Amino acid sequence: MRRRPGRHVTFLIGLVITLGLLVTAAVSLVYTPRDPLEMSISGRLQGPSGAHPLGTDQFGRDLLSRVMRGAITSILVGVIAVGIGMMVGVAFGMISGYFGGWLDEVFMRLVDAIQGFPAILSALLLAAVFRPTLSISMVAIGVAFLPVFARLTRASFLEFRDRDFVVAARALGAGDGALIRRHILPNTIPPLIVQATISFPVAILAEAGLSYLGLGTQPPNPSWGLMLREAQAFLGLNPWYAIFPGGAIALTVLGLNLLGDGLRDLLDPKTAS
Amino acid sequence: MHRYVLRRVAALAATLLFVSLLVFVVVRVLPGDPALIILGIEANPDSVARLRRELGLDRPVAVQYLQWIGRALRGDLGRSIQYDLPVSTLILSRLAVTLPLTLLAAGLMIAAAIPLGVFAATRHRRLGDYLTMTLSQLGVAVPGFWAGLLLILLFSVHLGWVQAGGFDGWGQGVWPALRSLLLPAAALGLFQFAVLARTTRSAVLEVLREEYVKTARAKGLAERRVLFRHALRNALIPIVTVAGVQLGQLLAGSIILESVFYLPGLGRLTLAAISARDLPVVQGVVLFVASMIVTVNAAVDILYGVLDPRIRYG
Numbered sequence: 001m002r003r004r005p006g007r008h009v010t011f012l013i014g015l016v017i018t019l020g021l022l023v024t025a026a027v028s029l030v031y032t033p034r035d036p037l038e039m040s041i042s043g044r045l046q047g048p049s050g051a052h053p054l055g056t057d058q059f060g061r062d063l064l065s066r067v068m069r070g071a072i073t074s075i076l077v078g079v080i081a082v083g084i085g086m087m088v089g090v091a092f093g094m095i096s097g098y099f100g101g102w103l104d105e106v107f108m109r110l111v112d113a114i115q116g117f118p119a120i121l122s123a124l125l126l127a128a129v130f131r132p133t134l135s136i137s138m139v140a141i142g143v144a145f146l147p148v149f150a151r152l153t154r155a156s157f158l159e160f161r162d163r164d165f166v167v168a169a170r171a172l173g174a175g176d177g178a179l180i181r182r183h184i185l186p187n188t189i190p191p192l193i194v195q196a197t198i199s200f201p202v203a204i205l206a207e208a209g210l211s212y213l214g215l216g217t218q219p220p221n222p223s224w225g226l227m228l229r230e231a232q233a234f235l236g237l238n239p240w241y242a243i244f245p246g247g248a249i250a251l252t253v254l255g256l257n258l259l260g261d262g263l264r265d266l267l268d269p270k271t272a273s
Numbered sequence: 274m275h276r277y278v279l280r281r282v283a284a285l286a287a288t289l290l291f292v293s294l295l296v297f298v299v300v301r302v303l304p305g306d307p308a309l310i311i312l313g314i315e316a317n318p319d320s321v322a323r324l325r326r327e328l329g330l331d332r333p334v335a336v337q338y339l340q341w342i343g344r345a346l347r348g349d350l351g352r353s354i355q356y357d358l359p360v361s362t363l364i365l366s367r368l369a370v371t372l373p374l375t376l377l378a379a380g381l382m383i384a385a386a387i388p389l390g391v392f393a394a395t396r397h398r399r400l401g402d403y404l405t406m407t408l409s410q411l412g413v414a415v416p417g418f419w420a421g422l423l424l425i426l427l428f429s430v431h432l433g434w435v436q437a438g439g440f441d442g443w444g445q446g447v448w449p450a451l452r453s454l455l456l457p458a459a460a461l462g463l464f465q466f467a468v469l470a471r472t473t474r475s476a477v478l479e480v481l482r483e484e485y486v487k488t489a490r491a492k493g494l495a496e497r498r499v500l501f502r503h504a505l506r507n508a509l510i511p512i513v514t515v516a517g518v519q520l521g522q523l524l525a526g527s528i529i530l531e532s533v534f535y536l537p538g539l540g541r542l543t544l545a546a547i548s549a550r551d552l553p554v555v556q557g558v559v560l561f562v563a564s565m566i567v568t569v570n571a572a573v574d575i576l577y578g579v580l581d582p583r584i585r586y587g
Contacts, residue, residue: 109284113291115570116563118525125296128547128555129304205416209529212418213544228419232533235422235430235437242426246419254414 011262017255025071034062036069036222045238054244057227058234063241066222067248073134073223074252077207077216080138082199085145086192092150097157098180108154111147119144119206123215137216141206145199152195156188194264201256208249224249277578285571292567293342296560300552301337306330311354311550350557355549360557363542370440371531371538374454375523378462382523383516386466390473390512391505397478405470412467417526421460421533428456438534457534461526465519472515476508483507510581517573521566 005011033053040060047055054063096107117125123132123140130136160166166183174183210216211225219226227245234241304310308324325331329340344351350360393405429437435456443450480486481504489499528540535541539558546554 109287110291112284112288112570113295113563113567116288116292116521116567117295117559118522118566120525120528121559121562124528124543124547124555125299125559128543128550128552129300129307129310132547201414208416209418212416213529213532225416228422232422235426239426239430242419242422246416246422249416249419250411250414253416254410257410257414 005266008262008266010258011266014255014258014262018259021071021252024068025075028068032065032068034065036065037220045234047238047240055238055240057241063244067244069222070224073217074204074207077138078200078203081141081203082145082196084142086149086196089146089149090153093153094157094180097154098161111150115147117143123210127215132215134217137207137210141203148195152191153188157184160184160187197260197263201253205253278575281575288567289564292563296556297338300556307552311552351553353551353554355551360553364558364561367539367542370536371527374458374527377454377458378523379520381458382462382466382469386469387473390470391477393474394477409467409470412463417460417464418529418533420463421457421530424456424460440536457530461523461530465523469516473512476511477504480504480508514573514577518570521569
């Protein structure tokens, strides 16, 4: 039985949720039901209603508009953090795998050390030295992804370094730069793409956690994690305030995970039956 | 065998050296002047100069690093500016909350994930398997701190069964202390539980396809015996590896959950230190936690090699 994308339930559900996220984010740039920053003293901490489908926060701001706009923050941080981790990780892995020897040993110990710094830990340190900002959270999350990208790239380089086509190119006079760029790097790309799809939802979870701690997005900008931080003080007054932003995170991550699982299932010939 | 262990321990020492270098570079080299961070830009130049002398910032960077790491190796992580206590004393006192929280979460995670993973494997592509996998998909999608908020909403705001966080210390007895750690541990372990359940399921499924399992069944052994004596025991190596790495993740995750439940652990100590510009505390905690994570990862690696000769000689 050949699997088709149109029949793969996991893939389809993931695709629908992810498209929903992207459309919501795009629409929120040009239209939200209310201004996400507009306050209203009389309409604070309301539950869901016709005027405010998800209710309002402690400043009377419309939660639906804020949750919509929060999607942008999540996507932005996810893309940039994974990008940082991938770029630096690939550079490390390339040097390690291509040159080998003591350079490999040094870089791999450095990667082991970086593995000791989950996003929260780097964010704590960076926030203490500089100041908690969105860019610090992106760097902290990116650093946490560095080891996995470095190991993947290194493994590919070790695999392809001594293959015939690389040896032949070297014999024809290709330099290190050309060998890496033209002959080895292109072969490392598919596993890197798969890893990026796994990392993206993890980055979104990490951003939410850091913003919840006050180490990421700063007020008054809408971020799902930051909304939950503020909602905690009003759990008894308006529980919906804590439910919707968290639900948005969970739904987004679920969608991206399902999409990633489905993609890997469809692309990987080994698991196809 | 001895050579393998020795080599791994030497690698761990090198890794720990890099951990300390990373912390040092971020705290002392990147920002320019740590004294200005602690005192603020508008500080009196005399007090800045005094603090620079106290912190040894007037000496060459390499000397500063060697002094700092030399003291850290003897357990001296500096003095907290806010509390005027040794940072190591503060860490030890807060560890009394963070460590039990982490271990409780790990215990709950293992107790729930392994049986469920085995169950799913035995029901492969049937209802029980699909239900377990759905549960695990939800587990990896729900952020731990949101799960914590929902638990507070349910058990303290709605039902009023427990207070919404806080911790009265171990002086009141073990049981009340454990009870206030139970909800945070459950929320903390949720994500890793989902990951471990999946790992267990695929590890057991893998082993169940092996020839020796077929042989055991052909011999007429009871299915339960095949499952536990033959399949699970061999599946344990990947399971233990993943669980070991998860310990470090749980330790890091406890920083967030302590904030949700107002637990006076390492995480809250550090967050308060950031607001108070108490740089030595943040630096000490980060160095300590990162070293713990790296050491646990290396220990798992070594254990893996000891258990499985193919890794040792590979």
